Amino acid sequence: xxxxxxxxxxxxxxxxxxxxxxxxxxxxxxxxxxxxxxxxxxxxxxxxxxxxxxxxxxxxxxxxxxxxxxxxxxxxxxxxxxxxxxxxxxxxxxxxxxxxxxxxxxxxxxxx
Amino acid sequence: xxxxxxxxxxxxxxxxxxxxxxxxxxxxxxxxxxxxxxxxxxxxxxxxxxxxxxxxxxxxxxxxxxxxxxxxxxxxxxxxxxxxxxxxxxxxxxxxxxxxxxxxxxxxxxxxxx
Numbered sequence: 001x002x003x004x005x006x007x008x009x010x011x012x013x014x015x016x017x018x019x020x021x022x023x024x025x026x027x028x029x030x031x032x033x034x035x036x037x038x039x040x041x042x043x044x045x046x047x048x049x050x051x052x053x054x055x056x057x058x059x060x061x062x063x064x065x066x067x068x069x070x071x072x073x074x075x076x077x078x079x080x081x082x083x084x085x086x087x088x089x090x091x092x093x094x095x096x097x098x099x100x101x102x103x104x105x106x107x108x109x110x111x112x
Numbered sequence: 113x114x115x116x117x118x119x120x121x122x123x124x125x126x127x128x129x130x131x132x133x134x135x136x137x138x139x140x141x142x143x144x145x146x147x148x149x150x151x152x153x154x155x156x157x158x159x160x161x162x163x164x165x166x167x168x169x170x171x172x173x174x175x176x177x178x179x180x181x182x183x184x185x186x187x188x189x190x191x192x193x194x195x196x197x198x199x200x201x202x203x204x205x206x207x208x209x210x211x212x213x214x215x216x217x218x219x220x221x222x223x224x225x226x
């Protein structure tokens with residue numbers, strides 16, 4: 001069964017550094033998403049992306065965040081200057097024209 | 113504010129029992145609802161979804177019920193197995209359209225003992 005893959009599984013970064021989280025969505029999906037989950041809390045929407053544009057974003061997705069589809073298979077989330085509160089699990093998801101969204105197993109981001 | 117929530121943070125059942133996990137939502141405009149299962153160290157795994165024009169949908173061993181009158185959603189798991197132990201999240205979407213946000217509830221931890 002096709003799946004969303006994310007790399008790395010764990011990223012440790014110094015506060016203030018830039019970090020790029022990578023995702024390979026399911027190949028025939030056209031809609032891409034990033035969510036985050038702070039330890040022990042619920043999953044929170046960050047951004048959705050379609051046709052090389054942001055479709056929707058939450059208030060969490062401020063100017064420190066950006067997304068990109070650099071080629072035909074990858075979808076990335078960049079955090080420009082990480083803060084301690086950015087520590088969380090970051091999940092990528094993808095979907096076809098209609099729901100449901102299918103999630104990867106996440107990248108654990110630890111900010112020191 | 114608008115949110116999706118679950119009635120119980122934990123549920124413990126015996127293997128073979130039927131499990132019912134409940135969720136209350138507050139946004140009457142929501143059009144699409146979905147249940148995910150999250151095992152430790154994994155991402156949310158799609159279980160079943162339902163649109164607001166339906167009140168019941170069945171899958172393999174799972175049934176989702178939607179009561180729009182009281183804004184209540186439930187997930188029923190038949191003959192619960194130890195492998196069903198996980199955190200279960202309900203989520204809503206206002207339009208059911210692709211490219212839009214899922215709003216997640218806090219999750220119910222299901223523990224199945226054999």
